[in-house]
Amino acid sequence: MDEDLFATADEGAELTALRAALAGRADAAGLLDVAYRTVDSPVGPLLLAATGRGVVRVAFAREDHDAVLAQLAARLSPRVLRAPDRLEAAARQVGEYFEGGRRDFAVPLDLSLVSGFRRDVLGVLRGLGYGTTASYARVAGLAGNPRAVRAVGTACARNPLPLLVPCHRVVRSDGGTGEYLGGTDAKRLLLAMEAGSTSAGERGMVGP
Amino acid sequence: MSGPATSRERPAARPPGVEGRTGGDLEPFEAVVERHGALVLRVCRAVVGPDAADDAWSETFLAALRAYPSLPTGSDVRAWLVTIAHRKALDAHRAARRRPVPAERLPEVAAPEGPVPDPVRDERLWAAVAALPPKQRRCVAYHHLAGLPHAEVAALVGGTPEAARRAAADGIAALRRTWGREDGE
Numbered sequence: 145m146d147e148d149l150f151a152t153a154d155e156g157a158e159l160t161a162l163r164a165a166l167a168g169r170a171d172a173a174g175l176l177d178v179a180y181r182t183v184d185s186p187v188g189p190l191l192l193a194a195t196g197r198g199v200v201r202v203a204f205a206r207e208d209h210d211a212v213l214a215q216l217a218a219r220l221s222p223r224v225l226r227a228p229d230r231l232e233a234a235a236r237q238v239g240e241y242f243e244g245g246r247r248d249f250a251v252p253l254d255l256s257l258v259s260g261f262r263r264d265v266l267g268v269l270r271g272l273g274y275g276t277t278a279s280y281a282r283v284a285g286l287a288g289n290p291r292a293v294r295a296v297g298t299a300c301a302r303n304p305l306p307l308l309v310p311c312h313r314v315v316r317s318d319g320g321t322g323e324y325l326g327g328t329d330a331k332r333l334l335l336a337m338e339a340g341s342t343s344a345g346e347r348g349m350v351g352p
Numbered sequence: 353m354s355g356p357a358t359s360r361e362r363p364a365a366r367p368p369g370v371e372g373r374t375g376g377d378l379e380p381f382e383a384v385v386e387r388h389g390a391l392v393l394r395v396c397r398a399v400v401g402p403d404a405a406d407d408a409w410s411e412t413f414l415a416a417l418r419a420y421p422s423l424p425t426g427s428d429v430r431a432w433l434v435t436i437a438h439r440k441a442l443d444a445h446r447a448a449r450r451r452p453v454p455a456e457r458l459p460e461v462a463a464p465e466g467p468v469p470d471p472v473r474d475e476r477l478w479a480a481v482a483a484l485p486p487k488q489r490r491c492v493a494y495h496h497l498a499g500l501p502h503a504e505v506a507a508l509v510g511g512t513p514e515a516a517r518r519a520a521a522d523g524i525a526a527l528r529r530t531w532g533r534e535d536g537e
Contacts, residue, residue, distance in 0.1 A: 175417050217380040224380035
């Protein structure tokens with residue numbers, strides 16, 4: 145009641161402007177530890193998050209963006225703000241990738257969420273070119289441990305930077321698509337798109 | 353075999369040194385802004401007036417962001433923000449006193465960009481709030497707006513909880529009287 149007395153009509157617009165300005169000032173003051181934004185894509189809304197070093201996380205909607213942000217707050221820093229500016233290049237390049245005009249991403253990455261063998265696996269994945277695929281076993285060999293096929297599966301399943309680190313290019317030796325953070329439909333769509341197929345939906349129907 | 357299979361389902365382990373840290377359970381700061389941003393803006397408007405409210409809001413949240421990682425888990429985030437806003441309001445008042453232009457003046461034109469549906473109503477409200485003695489303004493803002501108990505308000509503005517209660521009650525009564533009379537005319 146008393147609160148409403150002070151709720152002026154332009155409050156929503158003013159708050160939006162204030163929040164945007166806060167993100168800018170926080171960045172300038174070195175207090176923006178994790179910036180994030182969302183972008184729409186053919187595989188659903190994507191969360192993009194970056195530290196001062198580079199993009200640190202890409203998340204699909206099925207991972208629950210709020211839960212992902214809570215994880216980033218716990219693991220990196222609670223100084224997390226919606227700040228689209230820092231992710232402008234990443235968002236633009238993701239858009240270009242889905243439009244078919246981009247085959248490589250040229251944004252700095254922050255791999256601080258991964259360590260050890262998983263990090264080695266991501267290094268191998270970054271060398272898998274657009275339109276190519278490799279089996280989990282082959283990636284294990286390239287990462288220096290041919291027996292660690294399951295560990296490669298784990299590394300892909302926990303890849304904090306899907307799309308930018310192309311874990312979708314890792315498929316099963318028997319020809320199956322394999323699991324994917326964004327769901328198997330999303331993985332089929334990406335592989336079809338990169339193979340130059342216009343029938344992504346049709347391919348999505350193939351296989352069990 | 354069950355070990356790796358279950359560990360695969362769990363989220364990645366935290367890096368050493370992060371687990372159990374004080375700030376480990378804090379939600380993203382964006383959620384704090386989302387939940388308390390509007391209330392803090394109203395408190396700032398009531399305490400420093402609409403002109404200086406934007407600056408006070410920005411200073412409050414920037415200071416809060418700076419201190420946020422060391423905020424103990426389970427803290428009353430709203431009371432914490434109001435405390436910071438109070439300090440920033442005092443800073444603004446001290447700075448205003450050094451300037452030749454009075455800080456209490458009302459805007460001739462609505463300050464924010466974009467359409468303001470009822471600037472006349474807003475301007476009259478701020479005139480009524482600005483007419484309150486400073487202590488009443490603060491006690492109204494911190495108790496009636498922010499919901500702080502009188503004891504916590506007293507800790508901020510000085511004096512006893514009973515004095516804070518009386519100042520808040522007098523302030524809100526004066527505000528209703530002024531506002532009601534102007535509204536009825």
